[in-house]
Amino acid sequence: MHFDVPILLENTIKWYESNLSKDNRFDITVLKDNKIVAFGGYTSIDRVVGKAETYLFANPIQHHHGIGTEAKMLMCQYGFEVLGLNKLYFVANEDNFPIIRVNEKCGFVMEGRLRHEYLTTKGELKDMLYYGLLKEDWKKKSFNGNE
Numbered sequence: 305m306h307f308d309v310p311i312l313l314e315n316t317i318k319w320y321e322s323n324l325s326k327d328n329r330f331d332i333t334v335l336k337d338n339k340i341v342a343f344g345g346y347t348s349i350d351r352v353v354g355k356a357e358t359y360l361f362a363n364p365i366q367h368h369h370g371i372g373t374e375a376k377m378l379m380c381q382y383g384f385e386v387l388g389l390n391k392l393y394f395v396a397n398e399d400n401f402p403i404i405r406v407n408e409k410c411g412f413v414m415e416g417r418l419r420h421e422y423l424t425t426k427g428e429l430k431d432m433l434y435y436g437l438l439k440e441d442w443k444k445k446s447f448n449g450n451e
Contacts, residue, residue, distance in 0.1 A: 330356075330387070334375045342375045346383060346392075354390035356383060360403065372406040380410055384439045393436040397422060404433065411445050412437045 320331075331345035344360035358379060362372040383389045394412070396403050412435040420429035 332379070332382075334371070334378075336371065341371045344375065344379060346379075346387065346389075349387075349389075354388065356387070356389055356392060358383070358392050358394050360406070372402070373409045376406050376410045380437065380442055384442055390439050391436055393434065395432050395434050398431040398433055404435070407435055407437075410437065411441055 328349045329345060329347045330349065332343065333340055334342040334344070340363065342360060342362040344358065346356035346358055349356040358376075360372060360376055360379065362375065380392060383392050392412075393415075394403075394407060395418070396407075398417075414433055415436045416434040418432040418434065421432040422430055424430055
């Protein structure tokens with residue numbers, strides 16, 4: 305996902321409202337102690353193939369507290385067990401180390417590199433990394449309670 309920074313409330317509201325009627329996405333809000341700590345979801349849901357792209361944003365105040373990893377693990381569980389998907393994936397800027405680390409902790413593996421796929425605000429071409437997680441691999445992981 306690419307967006308302009310700073311992230312403004314009015315732009316977020318417009319984005320949210322424009323996505324309400326789409327049936328190929330499912331957005332979530334993560335609460336802890338009745339406070340929003342993250343939001344994310346599933347986009348480009350393909351019910352025929354059984355896959356969806358995932359995204360996650362943790363509240364910056366919550367960074368380095370494990371909220372992102374905990375939220376993503378719950379998203380994986382929900383995607384596979386409730387939505388019935390076979391594959392979850394995400395695409396990240398090559399230098400977005402925090403989100404890459406969170407997803408790798410959840411079992412995602414890099415499946416490909418899209419070279420010179422985005423332009424930075426400094427005018428540099430950067431790569432995007434494609435990560436995926438299959439349901440069969442998720443079931444093998446001990447962190448979801450199946451081992």
